[in-house]
Amino acid sequence: MSSKGIIHIIDDEPVIHDVLAQLLTSEGYEVEISGSGEEALEKFPSQSFDVILLDLLMPGMDGIETLRRIKRFDPLAPVIIITAYGSVESAISAMKIGALDYVQKPFKHDDLLLAVEKALERKRLQDENLRLKDELRQRFGFANIIGKSEAMRDVFELVKAAAPTRSTILLQGESGTGKELVARAIHMNSNRADAPFVTVNSGSLPPDLLESHLFGHVKGAFTGAVALKKGLFEAADRGTIFFDEISSISLETQAKLLRVMQEKEFMRLGGTQTIKVDVRILAATNADIEELIVQKAFRKDLFYRLNVIKIEIPPLRERKEDIPQLVKHFVEIYARENQKDVEGVSEDVLEILDAHAWPGNVRELENLVERAVVLSRSNVITRTSLPPFLLRADGVDDEALIASEESLDLRDRTQAFQKKVILAALKKTKGVQNKAAKLLGVKPTTLNEMIKRLRIDTGNFPA
Numbered sequence: 001m002s003s004k005g006i007i008h009i010i011d012d013e014p015v016i017h018d019v020l021a022q023l024l025t026s027e028g029y030e031v032e033i034s035g036s037g038e039e040a041l042e043k044f045p046s047q048s049f050d051v052i053l054l055d056l057l058m059p060g061m062d063g064i065e066t067l068r069r070i071k072r073f074d075p076l077a078p079v080i081i082i083t084a085y086g087s088v089e090s091a092i093s094a095m096k097i098g099a100l101d102y103v104q105k106p107f108k109h110d111d112l113l114l115a116v117e118k119a120l121e122r123k124r125l126q127d128e129n130l131r132l133k134d135e136l137r138q139r140f141g142f143a144n145i146i147g148k149s150e151a152m153r154d155v156f157e158l159v160k161a162a163a164p165t166r167s168t169i170l171l172q173g174e175s176g177t178g179k180e181l182v183a184r185a186i187h188m189n190s191n192r193a194d195a196p197f198v199t200v201n202s203g204s205l206p207p208d209l210l211e212s213h214l215f216g217h218v219k220g221a222f223t224g225a226v227a228l229k230k231g232l233f234e235a236a237d238r239g240t241i242f243f244d245e246i247s248s249i250s251l252e253t254q255a256k257l258l259r260v261m262q263e264k265e266f267m268r269l270g271g272t273q274t275i276k277v278d279v280r281i282l283a284a285t286n287a288d289i290e291e292l293i294v295q296k297a298f299r300k301d302l303f304y305r306l307n308v309i310k311i312e313i314p315p316l317r318e319r320k321e322d323i324p325q326l327v328k329h330f331v332e333i334y335a336r337e338n339q340k341d342v343e344g345v346s347e348d349v350l351e352i353l354d355a356h357a358w359p360g361n362v363r364e365l366e367n368l369v370e371r372a373v374v375l376s377r378s379n380v381i382t383r384t385s386l387p388p389f390l391l392r393a394d395g396v397d398d399e400a401l402i403a404s405e406e407s408l409d410l411r412d413r414t415q416a417f418q419k420k421v422i423l424a425a426l427k428k429t430k431g432v433q434n435k436a437a438k439l440l441g442v443k444p445t446t447l448n449e450m451i452k453r454l455r456i457d458t459g460n461f462p463a
Helices: 014-026 037-043 063-073 088-096 109-139 151-163 178-187 206-215 251-263 288-292 301-306 319-336 347-355 362-374 396-402 410-428 435-440 443-451
Strands: 006-010 031-035 052-054 079-084 100-105 170-171 197-201 241-245 265-267 275-278 280-285 309-312
Touching: 006 014, 006 037, 006 151, 014 031, 014 109, 014 319, 031 037, 037 063, 052 063, 052 109, 063 079, 063 088, 088 100, 100 109, 151 178, 151 309, 170 178, 178 197, 178 241, 178 280, 178 396, 197 206, 206 251, 251 265, 251 301, 288 301, 319 347, 319 362, 347 362, 410 435, 435 443
Parallel strands: 006 031, 006 052, 052 079, 079 100, 170 280, 170 309, 197 241, 241 280
Antiparallel strands: 265 275
């Protein structure tokens, strides 16, 4: 039978040692006994305990001082105070400096066991929380921003320099380039890493609903506001709030966002109370904000506030030397997730991937690799696991395409290609944008923004 946990008993009375040891071992716990605070503290550098039962009234170093020193070794140590009748005030004082609970002598066995079980559950949750935070640091650390190209080295240098600061950062890049991954890496490598990281999908909500999400509302602020609701700014207090596709926010909401950035305060919708917050703002866009300013679709003063540090994420077509490393990274992830014995891709597959234009950038490559891993029947992905459009003999011929067009402007050609692919997806899904977005491997909000930017008519797809 495995141990339920190690309980450290710190008490100067041998009879208490015997009673507690017998009770706890009979319930499946291991027990460590110390007869004084001094003896207990000698054990801490080399031993760890799941719960500590600490007597308050001991000769020499008393329980309060022992507790203070235990907390220096381990601030999260779960300590239960054992106190005699009449010294409850001291037990409450102990709880103010970090004790979890207290039990009065003479104690009932069930009461003490319940207190120990609660302390163990709290420790389990603390350990799980620490483990998840460690996983997040690994998942969204700098190591997961993949790339050795010169363009990505420049991004790394900027991110490493900017992450520890309080500065606002604007991430600019096409859809699928990994702007949110970079934003999370900035957060996880700042002094706000233990506080919330809150994402705002700016383009997915109408202005009124977006403001309610951002700032919250009071009861009765509008039809349907049946109770007070806190907003995302309050949820992100002491942490980071990330605005995905900030260029899609209405001018009215932009003005309110500017006030929060300047004054670090806001009011809930329908409210009169000013709420102060300490939030770092990161924002991302795939649009040319300076062009939007000329069109009077984006506030110049807000842009200056956001553009303190600008990090441009290059599209995949401009860093194709990173494709082999990215492919290796995604193969490892999806082979593990799908329990597949896939180790890599063949050389001809890499050549095919290198020749592709990657309009969906890294997200498109990730989706393609996941598909290939799932469909692969060997430990090396071959061309048979690739989607037909990459292999089609009568597909896009670069030389023929160049010869057939007079203009070679990269932006015009890229937009024309994106428009063609989006129209094909909309036609296949009969105009249902959510399904088309899934087919294209992009977020519905991203597809909606691209449809607007490319001026695609979506009214010609009958169900």
